Amino acid sequence: MIWQNYKGRLIILGILVVALAVVGLLLSHRLVNTPKAIAGTSFNLAFTIYDLRTPLGVTADSNDNVYVADTGNSMIKVYDKNGSFQYRLDSVHDDKGNRTISFPSPYGLAIDNSTGKLYVCDYSVYVLDKSGKYLDELTVPAGVVKPDPNDKSRMRPNQVAILNNRVYVTSRDGIYIWDKNTDQFVTHWGTRGTGLGQYDYPNGIAADPTTGNIYVADTNNWRLVCLGEDGKIRWTLGRQQKGNIPSPWHLLRSVTVDKNGNVFISDSPDRIVVLDKNGKLISIIGERGTEETKLNFPEGVFVSAMDRLYIADRENDRVQAWQLNSQLPRPSSADVDKFAKALSPATQ
Numbered sequence: 001m002i003w004q005n006y007k008g009r010l011i012i013l014g015i016l017v018v019a020l021a022v023v024g025l026l027l028s029h030r031l032v033n034t035p036k037a038i039a040g041t042s043f044n045l046a047f048t049i050y051d052l053r054t055p056l057g058v059t060a061d062s063n064d065n066v067y068v069a070d071t072g073n074s075m076i077k078v079y080d081k082n083g084s085f086q087y088r089l090d091s092v093h094d095d096k097g098n099r100t101i102s103f104p105s106p107y108g109l110a111i112d113n114s115t116g117k118l119y120v121c122d123y124s125v126y127v128l129d130k131s132g133k134y135l136d137e138l139t140v141p142a143g144v145v146k147p148d149p150n151d152k153s154r155m156r157p158n159q160v161a162i163l164n165n166r167v168y169v170t171s172r173d174g175i176y177i178w179d180k181n182t183d184q185f186v187t188h189w190g191t192r193g194t195g196l197g198q199y200d201y202p203n204g205i206a207a208d209p210t211t212g213n214i215y216v217a218d219t220n221n222w223r224l225v226c227l228g229e230d231g232k233i234r235w236t237l238g239r240q241q242k243g244n245i246p247s248p249w250h251l252l253r254s255v256t257v258d259k260n261g262n263v264f265i266s267d268s269p270d271r272i273v274v275l276d277k278n279g280k281l282i283s284i285i286g287e288r289g290t291e292e293t294k295l296n297f298p299e300g301v302f303v304s305a306m307d308r309l310y311i312a313d314r315e316n317d318r319v320q321a322w323q324l325n326s327q328l329p330r331p332s333s334a335d336v337d338k339f340a341k342a343l344s345p346a347t348q
Contacts, residue, residue: 036292036293037293038285038293038322039287039293039294040285040287040329041285041327041328041329042325042327042329043322043323043324043325043327044322044323045292045293045320045321045322045323046083046308046321046322046323047082047083047321048083048292048318048319048320048321049066049068049079049083049318049319049321050317050318051077051085052068052070052072052073052077052317052318052319053070053071053072053073053317054071054072054314054315054317055068055069055070055071055072055299055300055312055313055314055317055318055319056069056071056106056107056108056299056300056312056314057069057071057106057107057108057109057121057159057254057299057300057312058109058300058301058302058310058311058312058319059109059110059111059300059302059310060111060302060304060305060308060310061111061113061130062113062305063081063305064080064081064304064305064306064308065078065079065080065081065086065130066078066079066080066081066083066310066319066321067109067111067118068109068312068319069106069107069108069109069120069300069312070088070106071105071106071107072317074090074102074103074104074105074106075088075089075090075103075106076088076089076090076103076106076109076120076132077089081306083321087132089103089128089132090102090103091103092126092128092132092133092134093134094134094137095134096134096136101126101134103120103122104122104123105122105123106120106121106122107121107122107157107158107159107300108120108121108157108158108159108160108169108170108204108205108300109121109160109300110159110160110161110162110167111130112162112180115180116129116130117129117130117135117180118130118132119138119160119162119167121157121158121159121160121169122157123156123157124137124138124139124157125137125138125157125160125167125169125178126138127183136183138167138169138176138178138183138185139185140155140176140185140188141185144176144185144188145173155169155171155176156171156172157169157170157171157176158170158171158201158202158203158204158205159203159204159205159254159300160205161205161206161207161214162180162207163207163208163209163212163214163229164209164229165179165180165181166178166179166180166186166229167179167180168205168207168214169205170199170202170203170204170205170216171202172192172199172200172201172202173190173191173192173199174188174189174190174191174192174198174199174202175188175189175190175199175202175205175214175216176188177189187231189227189231194221194239196233196236197233198221199216199218199221199225200218200219200220200221201219201220202216202217202218202219202221202225203217203219203252203253203254204216204217204219204252204253204254204255204256204265204266204300204301205217205255206255206256206257206263207257208257208261208263208277210261211261211277212228212229213226213227213228213234213257213261213277214226214227214228214229215227215255215257215263216255217252217253217254217255217265218238218252219251219252219253221238221239222238222239222247222249222252223236223237223238223239223247223249223252223342224236224237224238224249224252224255224263224265224275224279226279232346233346234345234346235278235279235343235344235345235346236343236344236346237275237279237339237342237343237344238252238342239342245341245342246342247342248335248338248339248342249267249273250267250268250269250270250271251267251268251269252265252266252267252268252273253265253266253267253268253298253299253300254266254298254299254300254301254312255301256301256302256303256309257303258303258307258324259303259305259307261276261277262274262275262276262277262282262328263275263276263277264301264303264309265301266298266299266300266301266311267298268297268298268299269288269295269296269297269315270286270287270288270289270294270295270296270297270298271284271285271286271287271295271298272284272285272286272295272298272301272309272311274328275339279339279343280339280340280343281331281335281336281339281340282328282331283328283329283330283331284329284331284335285328285329286298290316292320293320293322295311295313295316295320296313296314296315296316297313297314297315298311298312298313298314299312299313299314300312303324306323307323307324307325308321308322308323308324309321309322309324310322
C-alpha cells in the first residue's frame with residue numbers, strides 16, 4: 001500500500017515536471033502564432049522572437065531563414081521562416097590561422113544568396129558560410145584607416161551591404177569596399193566630417209540592385225545619403241550645409257530596400273520611415289511601447305523575399321516580423337512637407 005501511494009505520487013510529480021517544462025519552453029520562445037494587426041496599417045505581425053538580449057542586426061536568406069545579431073548575448077542566432085530556433089554561432093574556428101573567433105559584439109549582418117556567404121560585422125568583418133563555417137576575414141591595408149584619437153589603427157565596422165561584385169561596410173569615417181569574389185580590399189569612400197562626401201559614424205547601409213542606389217544612414221550627421229556605384233552622391237535627406245532647414249530624422253539607425261525599390265529606415269526611438277528611390281516620403285510606421293507590434297529603439301531592419309519586415313527591436317529584447325503588403329499607410333501632409341524640404345539633390 002505504501003509503495004502504491006509512493007508510486008502514484010511519483011507519477012503525479014512526473015506529470016507536473018513535464019507540464020512545467022512545456023510551459024517554460026513556450027515562455028522562453030513566445031512565438032506569436034496568431035497574426036496581430038500593426039497599428040495604423042493593413043498588415044500583420046507574423047511572429048516575434050523573444051529569446052534575445054539587445055539585438056542590433058537582422059537579415060534573412062532567400063528561404064526566409066532569419067539571422068540575428070544577439071549582441072547582448074555575444075552570438076548570432078538562426079531561426080526558420082516561422083521563427084523557430086535552429087542553431088547559434090557564438091564562436092567559429094579559423095582553419096587558416098588556427099584560431100578561435102568569438103563574437104563579443106556582433107552588429108551588422110548580410111547574406112549573399114548567390115554565393116551563400118554570411119558577412120558578420122563585429123570588431124572585424126568575418127565571412128562565413130550560412131552554417132557558420134569560417135571562410136575569410138575582410139582586412140584593410142595599412143595606412144587606409146584615418147587616425148582617430150581613440151583608436152588609430154582599426155576600422156570599426158557597423159553594417160554591411162552587397163551590390164553586384166562589391167561588399168560595402170560602414171565605419172566611423174565612411175564606407176569601406178571589398179571585392180566579394182576575392183575578398184580583396186578595393187577602396188574607401190569619405191572622410192570624417194559634416195560636409196558633402198563626409199560622414200560621422202554612419203550606421204546602416206543597403207543597396208538596390210535595380211537602380212544601383214546605395215543608401216547610407218549617416219547617423220551623427222542626421223541625414224540619409226543616396227550614392228551611385230561610382231561613389232557619387234545622388235541626393236541627401238536631412239541636415240543640409242546651407243539654410244536653416246532642420247533634419248526630419250529622430251535618430252536614423254539602419255536601412256533596407258524592398259523588391260519595389262522602397263527604402264525602409266529605422267528611426268529610433270519608435271518608428272520606421274519609408275521613402276521611394278528618389279527620397280520622397282511614402283509612409284511612417286510605428287508606435288513607442290513594449291507591447292507586441294510596438295517599438296522601443298529599433299536598430300537593424302531587413303525586408304525579405306517573403307515581403308516581411310524584420311526589425312531588431314533593441315530595447316524590447318526581440319525581433320519582430322511584420323508581414324507587409326502594398327498598402328502602406330499614408331503620411332500626414334505635415335510630414336510630407338517636412339521631408340520634402342530636407343531633400344537635397346547632389347551638387348557634388
